[in-house]
Amino acid sequence: MLELQKEIRSCDVLVVGGGIAGLMAAIAAAEGGAKVIVAEKAHSLRSGDGVGGNDHFICYIPQVHGSLEDFMKEFKASQSGKFSDDCIQRVFAQRSFEIVQDWLKWGIDMKPHGDWTFLGHAFPGRMRIHLKYDGKNQKAVLTREAQKRGVVIENKTPITEFLTDDSGKIVGALGVDVSKETPSLKLFRAKSVVTATGSVNRLYPGIVPGAMFNVPGCPANTGLGMTAAYRAGASIVNIEMAGASAGPKYFARAGKGTWIGVLRTSDGKSVGPFVTQPTKELGDITSDVWPTVFTEKARDGSGPVYMDCSGISQEDYEYMLWAFTCEGDTSLVEAMEQQGIDLRRHMVEFGGYGATQLDRGVQIDEHGATDVPGLFAAGDEVGNFGGHVAGAATMGRIAGESAARYAKAAEENNYPVEQHPVVAERLTFYSSLMERENGSNWKELNLTVQQLMEEYAGINHVRSGTMLSAGYKYLGDLRERALNEVACANSHELMRALESFELLEAGRLICLAALERKETRANHKRSDYPFTNPLLNDMFVMVKQVDGKPTVSWRHSR
Secondary structure, three states: OOEEEEEEEEEEEEEEOOOHHHHHHHHHHHHOOOOEEEEOOOOOOOOOOOOOOOOEEEOOOHHHHOOHHHHHHHHHHOOOOOOOOHHHHHHHHHHHHHHHHHHHHHOOEOOOOOOOOEOOOOOOOOOOOEEEOEOOOHHHHHHHHHHHOOOEEEOOOOEEEEEEOOOOOEEEEEEEEOOOOOOEEEEEEEEEEEEOOOOEOOOOOOOOOOOOOOOOOOOOOEOHHHHHHHHHOOOEEOOOOOEEEEEEOOOOOOOHHHOOOEEEEOOOOEOOOOOOOOOOOOOOOHHHHOOOHHHHHHHHOOOOEEEEOOOOOHHHHHHHHHHHHHHOOHHHHHHHHHOOOOOOOOOEEEEEEEEEOOOOEEOOOOOOEOOOOOEEEOOOOEOOOOOHHHHHHHHHHHHHHHHHHHHHHOOOOOOOHHHOHHHHHHHHHHHHHHHOOOOEOHHHHHHHHHHHHHHHHOOOOOEOHHHHHHHHHHHHHHHHHHHHHEOOOOHHHHHHHHHHHHHHHHHHHHHHHHHHOOOOEOOEOEOOOOOOOHHHOOEEEEEEEEOOEEEEEEEEOO
C-alpha cells in the first residue's frame, strides 16, 4: 500500500497548476491576503504551454484601439473568440491592459519595439488586437513574483482529485508526490481551489503517430484538472468542438502567427484570400480561419500547403528569427540552421498537428467560478472562454481574486480530509497499479485511447451517431480492462498512467457531447447531420455528473 503522508498542507487557496493562469491566480490570491499553495505536476519554471515563451498577447488598449465595442467585434472574429461567453470576453478585454502593464513592470518585455505594437493574426484593413511581445522569460518572472508574495510552490505534485463535503463545497484536494522513485499521496485542506491545468493534449495521435510527446503544447497537460472538476460536480462545456494546431509538418511547434509569409500550394497560388505577399503587419490568417486546411488539401489531392517567406527583406527575416525565440521556438531555429534552411529561399511544408481541446472544458462565470462552491478555473482548460496566453493571464488573476474573496468569507475549514472516502478509494486504486507485478504499461493505454478517439471521434474523420456510440462503448470497455491490467513500477509510470486514465475519461465525455450536437459546425462534422442548424447558433452543450452518471444539456451563450 502506498504511503499517505501524515502532514496535511492547509491553505486558504490551493492553485492547481503552475502555468501562466495558475501563477497569475496565485499572485492575485496572495495580494488579496490569502495563504496560497501552488501544486504543480512538473516545475513552475518549466511547465505549461507557455513554458518557452509567447510573442502575441491579445489586449485592449483604449488609446490604441479606441472603442471597446470595435475591439470586441474583432476579438469575437478571431481564433480565440469562438465558443465563448460575451460576458467573460468583455471582462477580459476591460482588464487585459492592466496585465500587460504589470508584466512590463515585473520584467517581461511587452514593448520590444519601444511602444505598444500590434502585429500578426490580422485581417487586411481591420483592427489588430495581438500585441507583439517577448515572453521567453515569462515563467521565471511569474514564479519569482509569486514567491515574493509568499506563495508556496509544491512541485512534482499532480493533483488528481478535488474533495468536497456533503453539501458539495470544496474542502481540499488529493495529490501524488512524484518527487521520489516511489510515489506517495499528499493531502491538501483548502477553503477554495483554482484549477489551471491547461488544455487536454495527447488525446489524439500527433503528427508523428507513436511519438506522443511531439505536440505543440505541453505534453504533460492531459486534462487532470478538467476531469477532477467534472467528478467534483463542475459542468464541462463545448468539449465536442475540438480545434487544430498547425506549423512545420512533423516538427510540432506552435507559433504559426509568428511566420512572415504566405500559405501557398506548390503552383504558387495563395491558399487563402487574405494576403498574396508576406507582411509582418498581418501574417497569413488563413490557418486561423481554416485550421483544417492542411489535412483537407492533403486528402483531396490539392496539397501540400507550404509557408512561403520568399521575398521578405533581410530586416524582416532577422525579425522573424528573433520572434521565434520569443515564442519559444528555439529548437526550430536551431534545426533550420543545422539543415541549411533559408526561409528566404526555401518554402516549408505546413501541416496540422491533430485535434486539441484548447479552450474546451470547465465552465466558469465572469468571476472564474464554476458551479461547485469554492472551485474556480482559468486558462486553457476553460470551455467557454479563450484568449490563449492573454486569456490565461487575465482570467487567472480574476479567478485568484475571486478565490481569495471566497476564502476570506468562508468559515474555518476543519474538514478531516484524511477520512474522505475518495482518499481511501484512490489510495487503494493507485496502490493496486504499483503492486501489480505483470501488466500493460501506460503507453499501451495512452496509444489505444488515441487510436479510438481518432477513428471514432476525430476531427479528421466525419463523425456519426453510430461511430460515436461505438467509440463511447469501446472506451468504456478499455477502461474496465485497464483498471485490472495496467502496472506501474515507479512514480513516473504512475503519473503517466493516471494521465492516460484521465484522457480516457475526457474521450468518453467528448463522445457524449458530440452525440448530443446533432449538426455540422466548425470541426464537428457529422454525416448523419451534414448541415449547420441555425437554431443551435450560440448554443453550448454541457456535460455534468449527477448521482455518479453523466447528464447532457444545452444552454444559450451568455
